[in-house]
Amino acid sequence: MQQSHDRGYRALFSNVELVQQLLESFVHESWVKDIDFTQASLFNTSVISPAYQKTESDVIWRLPLKTGSELYLFLLLEFQSSVDQFMAFRMLQYIIQLYHSLKKQNPKLTTLPPVFPVVLYNGEQPWTAPVQFADLIQPPIPGSYIPRFEYFKLAENECKREDLLRLQNLISALFLIETSTVEEYPSTIEQIVDILETVQPVLYREVVRWLWHTIGQEAPPELDRLPLTKEVPTMLAAELQREREAIRQKGKLEGISEGLQKGKLEGKLEGKLEGILEGKKETARKLKARGMSLQDISDITGLSIELIQSL
Template sequence: MFVSVTYAGRSNNAYPLQRSCKIGYIYLAAEHQSSDDEMMAFRILCYVVELMNNHLKQGHKKLPIVLPLVLYHGEKSPYPYSTKIWDCFENPELAKAIALKPFQLIDLTVMSDEEINQHGLASVMEILFKHYRQRQSPFSWLGALLSKGKIYTQVSPDYFKDVLRYFIEICGKANETGTDELDKALALWVQSVPEQAQEDVMTFAQQLEKRGEERGKQQGMQQGRQERNVEIAKQLLASNVDRSVIKMSTGLSDEELDMLLH
């Protein structure tokens, strides 16, 4: 076990103690205070968290124990404020009951779409989050997403478009989801939303298609430039031009030039 003494959050000294086979760390965070501070308990909490974070940044895998100590020598006597973090809240009793507890976990990976669908409006993005990393056809879970027509009727149009954009991104990640399947999925969206939303779906799909065409053109142009650079490099290599000149003229790397020689 090691005891690391920190004074005012600025100095660290580690003292090894023979205690057990495991190595642990205990920090003594000492702060001298010449004025009274109603939020002192919160300040100390910040110091403790900072020490723990710095400990992890040093490569440790677990948090250390931090023992805070305040040496008070102010004008008011005795120290007029509480040392409990709960008293820094507007409602200390409520804070003590619900704050600084273990975080609540919603594990979407172990929940069925039917369970998620009981979460109201939050279920829309939750279903998308759940299936984001899956490489499967969206038709296996699209029904749960579109059920009850809630996507458009109960959320804002901008949020609806964000959901649609995220869905299309997921479709692009699915190995077996091609253009035809994406078109079928969008058609299902059109059938599942109110009439006023159908135009939004089609307009957004057309915008994505246009962007895809523009990206395709850019990729084609880049590929064409690459092919021209390769042909130029071949000619320059055949003419025994210095490699540095070829690299500067074509942008090709040494590895790419070596491949052209074989």
């Protein structure tokens, strides 16, 4: 399900409306105001050299500027739970490969367009990797002999919830969902319903599909036939509420365990306990697949962190 989530996220950022919100909301550079988003186009990564390994985690946009020039946005969606210490090196490689491709397409080029590299990180751990390539070089030598390169880091877990709520746009709604706990999920859905209703129909349905994937389920088949009203998010919120109740019911395992330890329950209950334990394990697997922290899963299910790690 994590792969479905990742593909869904990439599909969202293949829509220029969301890319525009991302840049205008979080990249406070003067050139952002000069982008002509009506002429933006996705770059076909299949033309990049064979050394470039196509993944589901990158999106490249060609963004014309109102001045007549252009720049490229290289958006890398980092879904790994661990932080890549060599991200600056990795991004530098990608950009060099992009330049190779552009030069091959047009051998008469005498200059290269700027590329703005963005790493969008949705993991739980703090992002600790250097954003500057030079910080990976040890020991340092005079700076003019070390490539000067830096990527723009956007870590969702560093965004304050109140700031996201203040933005009131689709990109902030996505980040709110990504950073919400299980308990906050239904209320977050309610908070972003009005935002979703302002989204274009195609992107709206893409967002809702992604939302269903985040809870480990396929979107309902009737999604494409439903009008763009509050009905779909309400369905999603109801499903989340049922899931929370199921988790709460499974939480009775602790009480049963205590009773067994005190000898108050007979052997026939052991089978029931075993079934409930298996149910809790299955719940833990689902929550783990959605990227929830081990501690939160342990708090919800009552299972030990060691057992959850082994699942």
